[in-house]
Amino acid sequence: MILRTANGTTYNAYAVRGSDGVALIDTVKAELADDFFARLEQVATLDEIRVIVLNHLEPDHTGALPELLRRAPQARLIISKRAPAMLKALLKPTEDQFDYELVDTGDEISLGDRRLRFLNTPYLHWPDTQCTYLVEQQVLFSGDVFGCHYCDPRLFNDRVGDFRFSFDYYYAHIMRPFKAHVRDALKLIEPLPLKLIAPAHGPVLRERPRRYVTRYRELSSSGGSFDQSFDQPFDAGDQPASLIIFYLSAYGSTTRMAEAVQAGAESVPGLRVSLYDLEGGEIAPFVDLIEQADALAFGSPTVNGDAVKPIWDLLSSLVGISLRGKIGAAFGSYGWSGEAVPMIEDRLRGLKLRVPVPGLRLKLTPTASELDNCRDFGRQIAEAMTGDANPPDTAKRVIDFAELSPYPEAGASSSKLATRSEP
Ligand SMILES: Cc1cc2nc3c(=O)[nH]c(=O)nc-3n(C[C@H](O)[C@H](O)[C@H](O)COP(=O)(O)O)c2cc1C
Numbered sequence: 569m570i571l572r573t574a575n576g577t578t579y580n581a582y583a584v585r586g587s588d589g590v591a592l593i594d595t596v597k598a599e600l601a602d603d604f605f606a607r608l609e610q611v612a613t614l615d616e617i618r619v620i621v622l623n624h625l626e627p628d629h630t631g632a633l634p635e636l637l638r639r640a641p642q643a644r645l646i647i648s649k650r651a652p653a654m655l656k657a658l659l660k661p662t663e664d665q666f667d668y669e670l671v672d673t674g675d676e677i678s679l680g681d682r683r684l685r686f687l688n689t690p691y692l693h694w695p696d697t698q699c700t701y702l703v704e705q706q707v708l709f710s711g712d713v714f715g716c717h718y719c720d721p722r723l724f725n726d727r728v729g730d731f732r733f734s735f736d737y738y739y740a741h742i743m744r745p746f747k748a749h750v751r752d753a754l755k756l757i758e759p760l761p762l763k764l765i766a767p768a769h770g771p772v773l774r775e776r777p778r779r780y781v782t783r784y785r786e787l788s789s790s791g792g793s794f795d796q797s798f799d800q801p802f803d804a805g806d807q808p809a810s811l812i813i814f815y816l817s818a819y820g821s822t823t824r825m826a827e828a829v830q831a832g833a834e835s836v837p838g839l840r841v842s843l844y845d846l847e848g849g850e851i852a853p854f855v856d857l858i859e860q861a862d863a864l865a866f867g868s869p870t871v872n873g874d875a876v877k878p879i880w881d882l883l884s885s886l887v888g889i890s891l892r893g894k895i896g897a898a899f900g901s902y903g904w905s906g907e908a909v910p911m912i913e914d915r916l917r918g919l920k921l922r923v924p925v926p927g928l929r930l931k932l933t934p935t936a937s938e939l940d941n942c943r944d945f946g947r948q949i950a951e952a953m954t955g956d957a958n959p960p961d962t963a964k965r966v967i968d969f970a971e972l973s974p975y976p977e978a979g980a981s982s983s984k985l986a987t988r989s990e991p
Contacts, residue, residue, distance in 0.1 A: 586679020589618030598631030623711030651696035689753035715767035726775035729842025733853035815867030821901035832946025863895035875908035896921030
């Protein structure tokens with residue numbers, strides 16, 4: 569692992585259909601090739617593929633290339649002028665089977681009614697990097713530029729969670745060493761009309777795509793330190809009310825709860841709901857997100873009578889930011905005593921958050937109806953944020969765990985919770 573990511577990542581490959589055939593832009597890493605071909609079949613047949621463009625030859629975007637070239641031997645392979653040596657090294661020992669064409673800034677390829685134009689943007693972040701611009705539709709296929717490691721199935725930047733910290737983090741770790749080249753690339757990119765930026769990792773940027781270009785300009789122009797960038801988070805326009813759900817799970821039950829809580833919250837319009845697995849991420853970027861959020865929910869299994877350490881690490885990193893008045897909530901799976909949820913709630917109150925929706929625990933694996941309760945829980949948090957809250961039907965939701973608890977404190981806490989829960 570080179571970079572730690574909060575939500576994994578995506579490997580984005582794109583198909584462009586023109587009146588004279590289909591162009592593919594990038595592929596995926598080798599392990600994901602089966603998935604890539606299955607998805608490709610949903611949008612095009614192999615014999616329709618006229619052009620394969622590689623924006624750079626890093627293996628996470630070219631792993632499926634040898635198999636693609638075998639299956640679509642008629643396709644023209646388009647690479648940048650710096651890429652041939654790398655292509656040979658990548659495909660050895662079979663490189664002599666494949667022809668390729670070199671392109672440079674301003675070169676174009678026609679797909680009939682659509683044109684692909686190329687921008688030579690070297691060292692972002694590999695020597696052979698280029699971007700590809702779909703002229704008529706004003707779409708920039710930007711490769712790793714404007715990308716980030718952030719996986720959210722909602723796909724588009726206006727629908728996914730708040731990923732600005734991932735965007736800055738990716739810039740800081742991947743692009744920043746090549747700042748001067750970033751500025752050169754921006755000279756080519758800034759004059760382009762842009763309706764959408766389609767990067768090779770992370771969300772597709774369709775809402776106000778130019779602000780991501782502006783952000784690269786800011787980061788590459790200033791001293792641009794990573795920390796400074798978080799002092800001045802980039803303008804995201806008018807942000808809707810934001811709920812952030814943090815969770816961690818050993819066996820997957822709290823994950824399933826978290827996803828259901830997210831789904832329930834999303835059923836209330838006008839919110840941005842973000843979901844973060846604390847397993848892989850660094851804590852520091854979350855602190856800024858938390859400061860800007862309106863509500864926070866924490867999911868933890870109970871382990872040895874406690875919530876898990878990354879939750880406490882995060883909650884103890886919030887000294888110095890004002891949390892007063894934000895909404896807090898806690899949920900999690902447990903085996904027999906279930907202390908994590910009431911302990912987190914106590915901590916949230918100690919941090920001056922409001923906890924209007926009582927905590928949600930369930931024993932081991934969630935059933936379908938327990939997942940319904942999770943969705944209900946998420947919806948109630950969202951309604952508490954928007955002011956539409958009904959009195960919670962918590963008798964249905966709270967699962968009694970006290971009877972087996974070896975922890976008197978937790979038992980007391982849980983009965984307090986149950987009392988508080990009664991409508
Ligand atoms: C090392 C360990 C310690 C645990 N300690 C407790 C405990 O003190 N109390 C409890 O209720 N459950 C305890 N459990 C059970 C977990 O809370 C339970 O398996 C839960 O479903 C895990 O949720 P997850 O699937 O989200 O990881 C423990 C589990 C493990 C692996």
